[in-house]
Amino acid sequence: MTDVSAEDFGYVLEQVRGFIRREVVPRENEIMANDRIPDDLRAAAAEMGLFGYAVPEEWGGLGLNLAQDVELAFEFGYTTLAFRSMFGTNNGIAGQVLVGFGTDEQKKAWLPRIASGQVVASFALTEPGAGSNPAGLRTRARRDGADWVIDGQKRFITNAPVAGLFVVFARTSEPAAGNPGISVFLVPSETPGVSVGPKDAKMGQEGAWTADVAFDDVRVPAEAMVGDEVSGYRAAMTSLARGRVHIAGLAVGSAQRALDESVAYAATNTQGGQPIGAFQLVQAMLADQYTGVAAGRAMVREAARAYVSGEDRRIAxxxxKLFCTEMACQVADLAVQVHGGTGYMKEIPVERIYRDVRLLRLYEGTSEIQRLIVGGGLLKQQAASS
Incomplete structure (x- = not known):
C-alpha cells in the first residue's frame, strides 16, 4: 500500500473543507431537528469517497494514513458530529479491523462495498457490562460443527439501525495467559437471530444513530472469524488506539468551531455600548480557548505521526484523546459563557456543540480508561528499561 501524495491529499482536504463549510454547516439545525443526515448530503459524501477514505486504494478507498486522517477529522469536527458519524465506523473502528486483520477473501467481500458506502459497518463491542474494558465481555460464541453460534447483547452501537455488517466481539474461551479469549466475527445484519433495537434518544449528536443489538443463536460459518481465536482482543485494541487519535482530532475541530463562534460573537455583540470583546475577562476566556485548541492540534498531529511510524500506538x-476531549468540553463551556444567555438557546451553534462534545469523553474509551492506559504504559516502559 502506498501513501497518498501530499499534493493529492491537499486536493482532498480542500474539497472536504469546502463541502463542510458550504453544504453541511448551513444545515446543522435541519439535521438536529430531524435527527438524520439528509439523503443528498449522504450521497454527496459517498461520491466524494468519504465512506472509505481510510480504506486502502486496492479495496476501493482513498488510502489515507492516520496523519492525513486527522487533518480531515479537524474538518469533520467543525460541524455537527453526526455528519462524520455516518461514515466514521466504515473508516474507523469497524473498517480497520478488516483492513488490519481480515483475510483477503474477507476484504474482497466487504471492503469495496464499505468504501463506496453501499454497506455501513458497525463495531459491536460495547455491552451492558463491558464498555471501555473489553475484558468484561459476556457475548459468547460456541462451536457447533463447522459453524460458530453467537449469543449476547450489545449496547450503544453506532450506526446499528442502518448497518449492513456487524463486526462482533465475542468470548470464545475463558481468559488465560496470553489469550484474553475474545474473537471477532463478521456478521451480516440480515443473519437470522440478529435484531436491532429502537434508536437511542441521546443528549446530543442528533442524526448520529445508535441502538442496542441482540444476537440470539446467530449462526455464522468458520470463515466469518477475523484472524484466529486469540487475535480478537488485539484487533479491538489496535482499532481503538487508531480511533482514539481520530476522536482527538474531532474534538479539536469542534473546539475550533466553538472558538470561532465565540470570537465572532465577542466582536459584534455589545454591552453598554461597546463590544463585549472589549472586556478583559471575555478576552481571557478567548485566550484560554485558543490555547487549548492550539495545544490539542499539535498533540493530535504528533500522536498521528508516532502512530504511522510505529513509534507509539498505545500511550500517545x-x-x-484524554487531553483533547477534555479540552473540547472546556472550550465549549467557555463558548456558552461568552454568549451568555444566548448560548443556552437551541439553534445557536455553541449550544449544540456543548452537548455534542460531551460524548467524546465517553466513547472509544472513557477519560478514566485513557488515564489508566497512559499511567500503566509509562510504568511498563520504565520497568522494561530497568
Missing amino acids: PSAA
Missing part, C-alpha cells in the same frame, strides 16, 4: 493515542 490515549493521551491525545
Whole structure:
C-alpha cells in the first residue's frame, strides 16, 4: 500500500473543507431537528469517497494514513458530529479491523462495498457490562460443527439501525495467559437471530444513530472469524488506539468551531455600548480557548505521526484523546459563557456543540480508561528499561 501524495491529499482536504463549510454547516439545525443526515448530503459524501477514505486504494478507498486522517477529522469536527458519524465506523473502528486483520477473501467481500458506502459497518463491542474494558465481555460464541453460534447483547452501537455488517466481539474461551479469549466475527445484519433495537434518544449528536443489538443463536460459518481465536482482543485494541487519535482530532475541530463562534460573537455583540470583546475577562476566556485548541492540534498531529511510524500506538493515542476531549468540553463551556444567555438557546451553534462534545469523553474509551492506559504504559516502559 502506498501513501497518498501530499499534493493529492491537499486536493482532498480542500474539497472536504469546502463541502463542510458550504453544504453541511448551513444545515446543522435541519439535521438536529430531524435527527438524520439528509439523503443528498449522504450521497454527496459517498461520491466524494468519504465512506472509505481510510480504506486502502486496492479495496476501493482513498488510502489515507492516520496523519492525513486527522487533518480531515479537524474538518469533520467543525460541524455537527453526526455528519462524520455516518461514515466514521466504515473508516474507523469497524473498517480497520478488516483492513488490519481480515483475510483477503474477507476484504474482497466487504471492503469495496464499505468504501463506496453501499454497506455501513458497525463495531459491536460495547455491552451492558463491558464498555471501555473489553475484558468484561459476556457475548459468547460456541462451536457447533463447522459453524460458530453467537449469543449476547450489545449496547450503544453506532450506526446499528442502518448497518449492513456487524463486526462482533465475542468470548470464545475463558481468559488465560496470553489469550484474553475474545474473537471477532463478521456478521451480516440480515443473519437470522440478529435484531436491532429502537434508536437511542441521546443528549446530543442528533442524526448520529445508535441502538442496542441482540444476537440470539446467530449462526455464522468458520470463515466469518477475523484472524484466529486469540487475535480478537488485539484487533479491538489496535482499532481503538487508531480511533482514539481520530476522536482527538474531532474534538479539536469542534473546539475550533466553538472558538470561532465565540470570537465572532465577542466582536459584534455589545454591552453598554461597546463590544463585549472589549472586556478583559471575555478576552481571557478567548485566550484560554485558543490555547487549548492550539495545544490539542499539535498533540493530535504528533500522536498521528508516532502512530504511522510505529513509534507509539498505545500511550500517545490515549493521551491525545484524554487531553483533547477534555479540552473540547472546556472550550465549549467557555463558548456558552461568552454568549451568555444566548448560548443556552437551541439553534445557536455553541449550544449544540456543548452537548455534542460531551460524548467524546465517553466513547472509544472513557477519560478514566485513557488515564489508566497512559499511567500503566509509562510504568511498563520504565520497568522494561530497568
